[in-house]
């Protein structure tokens with residue numbers, strides 16, 4: 509029980525007047541104060557034992573943290589910044605597993621979704637996507653990253669000259685498209701394509717520039733695909749995240765890029781360091797990067 513200032517004053521008054529007061533109120537105050545002092549003495553007496561126990565635990569820690577202690581589930585996923593005005597852009601540049609990983613790891617990108625766009629088929633699915641292209645929808649904070657910078661990443665992250673495919677993936681679904689929303693985006697996209705064509709004298713840049721139409725999010729199993737392939741990283745953010753949480757989480761978007769080793773080098777190193785720190789401490793789970 510803490511000593512209240514009333515009690516303290518009563519106690520002093522008692523010593524100033526008489527040590528043998530018979531005032532019952534005072535006697536109660538004094539006896540409770542004495543109890544309090546006894547408790548404190550006990551606490552002081554116990555503390556070396558507790559301290560030694562704590563020291564043993566700490567000294568054994570390096571040997572016991574070879575595995576990380578993860579909670580079964582986190583009750584709350586990390587808070588995402590919610591009140592910033594975000595912008596959205598959609599690109600197609602080959603397999604959407606990879607495209608999501610390329611953009612998810614950039615500073616200023618808040619959320620990514622793999623999906624289908626650029627075709628006319630209603631409600632496309634992975635096994636029957638019709639004339640759509642595998643695409644990524646990117647939600648970004650324009651104060652941190654611009655459409656122009658995203659275009660740069662688009663051009664440097666795939667081979668826009670490859671016809672009817674991307675890398676080893678062959679087919680119309682892997683074609684290269686910039687989807688634009690409005691005239692300003694259109695002219696930025698067109699200028700950047702011209703620059704790209706100037707750089708590539710020997711071959712034609714196949715990238716199409718299309719007015720944004722409907723974007724169909726892909727099935728849950730295609731979202732954050734690279735992260736899902738990495739159970740260690742999934743555990744690191746708490747495990748058992750629902751499909752919706754995985755889809756909306758900025759942290760999952762970043763780690764999806766990290767898992768595919770597609771983050772910009774500085775970010776890749778930054779996440780490495782965070783993870784190493786957690787491994788060294790054995791706690792806590794990764795909540796942000």
Ligand code: MHO
Nearest residue numbers: 602603604605642676677
């Ligand atoms: N060649 C790729 C295609 C993936 S995709 C989402 C793969 O099978 O890994 O189209």
